[in-house]
Amino acid sequence: MAEGDATVMNNFKEQLLLKTIDCNSDTFKIALYSTALNSPDGADTAYTDTNEIVASGYTAGGAAVANPTVTQDDSGNLAKWDGDDVTWTALATATIAEARLYDDTTATKWVLILWAISTNSNGGDYTLSFSADGIMTLA
Amino acid sequence: MTKRGKSELLWRILVAHNIIEMLEDTDDPRKDDAIAHYMEQAAKLERELAELENTPPDVVIGLKAARLTTKTDKEK
Numbered sequence: 001m002a003e004g005d006a007t008v009m010n011n012f013k014e015q016l017l018l019k020t021i022d023c024n025s026d027t028f029k030i031a032l033y034s035t036a037l038n039s040p041d042g043a044d045t046a047y048t049d050t051n052e053i054v055a056s057g058y059t060a061g062g063a064a065v066a067n068p069t070v071t072q073d074d075s076g077n078l079a080k081w082d083g084d085d086v087t088w089t090a091l092a093t094a095t096i097a098e099a100r101l102y103d104d105t106t107a108t109k110w111v112l113i114l115w116a117i118s119t120n121s122n123g124g125d126y127t128l129s130f131s132a133d134g135i136m137t138l139a
Numbered sequence: 140m141t142k143r144g145k146s147e148l149l150w151r152i153l154v155a156h157n158i159i160e161m162l163e164d165t166d167d168p169r170k171d172d173a174i175a176h177y178m179e180q181a182a183k184l185e186r187e188l189a190e191l192e193n194t195p196p197d198v199v200i201g202l203k204a205a206r207l208t209t210k211t212d213k214e215k
Contacts, residue, residue, distance in 0.1 A: 004202050090182060126198045
């Protein structure tokens with residue numbers, strides 16, 4: 001997978017249909033991992049600190065996505081889920097292979113989306129910038 | 140404050156990270172505060188090192204939007 005490629009977890013699709021997850025109101029976080037899952041499979045993939053990076057500038061559990069917002073786009077016949085970019089300030093050198101977005105509100109912290117990463121942190125600020133199309137679109 | 144050299148900074152950062160790793164394996168109620176303290180110290184040393192070596196460039200990674208589509212559109 002190329003850097004930035006997204007994988008939607010199958011469990012996320014199910015939890016959406018079961019209305020377990022509120023993309024407007026829940027708290028969502030992104031955690032960084034040195035080893036990638038790379039697969040949407042698994043009935044109950046939840047946040048774990050296994051293989052999560054350990055580096056100064058990073059707190060276990062990752063960083064919150066501010067202002068998660070769902071909007072309807074009638075011109076494009078889609079719904080868009082967006083949020084603010086996430087930045088870790090002065091993130092020390094670490095091997096990063098994947099970013100995982102998870103729901104920090106639900107009792108089980110479901111992992112929702114994976115992004116492939118191939119650029120390691122270097123001690124400078126480290127930003128994950130969402131696409132102009134948002135975190136996710138439903139079309 | 141006396142400026143520290145690169146080798147001393149690297150050594151201190153390594154010690155801080157080793158302490159953090161050891162603390163993570165302990166079962167003490169003060170663990171979280173201690174880890175936060177050493178993370179803060181490590182971050183301070185990292186910043187000092189970055190300043191010494193000229194600050195590294197910031198990293199910005201563009202994430203592609205995840206897409207959910209109906210099977211009638213994409214997979215039939």
